[in-house]
Amino acid sequence: MLVAPSILSADFGNLARDVKAICDAGCDLVHVDVMDGHFVPNLTIGPVVVESVAKAATKPLDIHLMVENNTFFVELFAPLKPRYITFHIEEEKHPHRLIQKIKTYGIKAGIVLNPHTRPESVEYLLEELDMVLLMSVNPGFGGQSFIPSVIKKAARLAKLRDELNPECLIEVDGGVNDKNVGALKEAGVDVVVAGSYVFKHASYKEAIESLKV
Numbered sequence: 001m002l003v004a005p006s007i008l009s010a011d012f013g014n015l016a017r018d019v020k021a022i023c024d025a026g027c028d029l030v031h032v033d034v035m036d037g038h039f040v041p042n043l044t045i046g047p048v049v050v051e052s053v054a055k056a057a058t059k060p061l062d063i064h065l066m067v068e069n070n071t072f073f074v075e076l077f078a079p080l081k082p083r084y085i086t087f088h089i090e091e092e093k094h095p096h097r098l099i100q101k102i103k104t105y106g107i108k109a110g111i112v113l114n115p116h117t118r119p120e121s122v123e124y125l126l127e128e129l130d131m132v133l134l135m136s137v138n139p140g141f142g143g144q145s146f147i148p149s150v151i152k153k154a155a156r157l158a159k160l161r162d163e164l165n166p167e168c169l170i171e172v173d174g175g176v177n178d179k180n181v182g183a184l185k186e187a188g189v190d191v192v193v194a195g196s197y198v199f200k201h202a203s204y205k206e207a208i209e210s211l212k213v
């Protein structure tokens, strides 16, 4: 299992320090939650702050857009050269076009599904995708409880993925901890995002290792 700590639960007064610390502790990706106050009822960070995160990070960035105007935000963040940009399918009329656009920057493209969205909604996009991110909470906030139905959904998506594009990673985001990571692994998940679980742990290294099942 690859581990992507969400910096939403970091200490924003010491963001560079925390980003360095999770990278030193062995994370695989640095998960950056971008919220616009419209698609979700919360507002986080823009390119100025993410640039500082990119400078502090020794691991690639995984940018999760929770915004209304995806194309605008893709153009804003692409110059920071994240490894992944993922966007919500619920908020995009032309997901196929946006996947192509993200790839023209040399960035891997992913689609995010809210808890109610069917895994089949990405069936005809899977061959183009580098990642599908399944939300296991309603997007907007860290520290929420894991929605268990995502396990079945991940297993269904993993079947489609194995058939259509085995290279595409499945990521799960929200309420992930050492208790549910085993079931996610069994369902075929490749990457977990963990915010509060990692940042509330006394040792980031121990927390990250406990998720590498």
Ligand code: DX5
Residues within 6 Å of the ligand: 006, 008, 009, 031, 033, 064, 137, 138, 139, 140, 141, 142, 143, 144, 173, 174, 175, 176, 193, 194, 195, 196, 197
């Ligand atoms: C929620 C964000 C998550 C969040 C995860 O909208 O997408 O990345 O920070 O935090 P935890 O792991 O605390 O649920």
Ligand code: ZN
Residues within 6 Å of the ligand: 006, 031, 032, 033, 064, 173, 193
């Ligand atoms: Zn996220």
